[in-house]
């Protein structure tokens with residue numbers, strides 16, 4: 309597709325999501341069209357659609373952004389299609405969704421931008437999305453989802469838990485990937501979580517979960533999950549990965565449980581003989597938010613290619629946190645006080661590094677902004693869909 313046509317589609321999508329209510333309105337128009345035009349599709353979705361609507365608009369935005377990178381786009385669409393198999397979605401549903409998507413785009417693009425040429429371009433783009441997804445889903449020979457049993461649940465902070473599971477059969481993921489999970493306490497409410505350890509033949513997997521105060525599922529994950537619970541886990545997604553052959557050093561930036569996908573990769577790298585030099589900035593509000601610093605310190609002590617820089621906005625724990633501060637082991641970096649993105653950017657341009665960012669959507673946005681302002685090119689930076 310021509311660069312001009314891609315720019316036209318991207319501009320019209322930006323106009324749809326530019327207002328505070330735009331993303332919600334767009335997703336509502338899509339689901340209304342889908343459910344009214346294709347019988348049996350409503351039952352595929354949970355009763356509460358807030359999270360699905362948000363995720364739908366995010367996924368379309370991500371795909372539209374990737375139109376200039378066809379390989380990256382097709383990889384993303386393929387993963388998304390395989391992930392949808394767990395809902396019972398069949399290849400013909402993707403074609404029906406394509407029609408509903410065109411209805412939603414037409415309904416939500418400002419009239420002044422909508423032309424016959426734009427409609428044709430959108431139809432072409434959507435047809436590529438749906439055909440790629442239908443083929444990927446049809447060709448997938450892996451299970452649609454995996455069963456897993458909770459074998460450990462540890463509350464490491466009041467609002468953060470480390471949950472360990474054993475899957476019935478190993479999930480073929482790579483370190484850095486995430487997957488959707490469904491827990492018995494919140495049926496049909498799938499949420500994405502990143503694996504915090506690399507895969508192993510025993511099917512052991514670990515997730516780190518922080519409660520989001522306005523959320524439906526994270527509270528249950530932190531305080532209601534018990535050993536013995538049976539979970540359903542969707543197929544692996546995402547492309548965070550260290551390129552061992554690029555010759556570039558690695559910069560990793562994590563806040564909160566965003567540490568999980570980076571930690572899994574660091575653990576996997578620690579099993580190799582040689583690695584690119586890797587600098588992890590690990591941030592939080594208080595020192596106690598860096599709940600896994602001890603593990604990282606231990607890895608760094610025996611792996612000279614790894615540097616860990618703790619960054620916190622406050623240097624003391626809050627009065628209500630019972631555990632005293634641990635001193636930084638000799639030879640490791642002392643914590644730096646400040647906002648994570650600004651601290652990383654204060655080291656200058658990271659243009660010669662491959663960079664991964666993981667954390668909350670707002671942390672990722674502010675860190676991207678700080679790095680770009682400091683001269684780091686956007687194409688060096690990878691992060692999961694927000």
Ligand SMILES: Cc1cc2nc3c(=O)[nH]c(=O)nc-3n(C[C@H](O)[C@H](O)[C@H](O)COP(=O)(O)OP(=O)(O)OC[C@H]3O[C@@H](n4cnc5c(N)ncnc54)[C@H](O)[C@@H]3O)c2cc1C
Pocket residue numbers: 359486499500501502503515516517518519520522523524525526527565566568667668669692693694
């Ligand atoms: C690719 C990916 C990987 C993820 N990996 C992890 C992980 O390893 N560990 C983990 O704890 N969470 C992870 N999340 C977030 C997770 O999927 C849930 O969104 C989160 O647990 C909140 O779920 P909830 O049902 O309580 O809230 P939701 O109902 O999902 O969301 C409620 C509100 O909180 C906002 N929100 C969601 N997450 C955050 C956040 N981190 N900070 C601030 N606001 C937020 C949402 O935008 C929404 O407005 C990941 C998300 C994505 C997209």
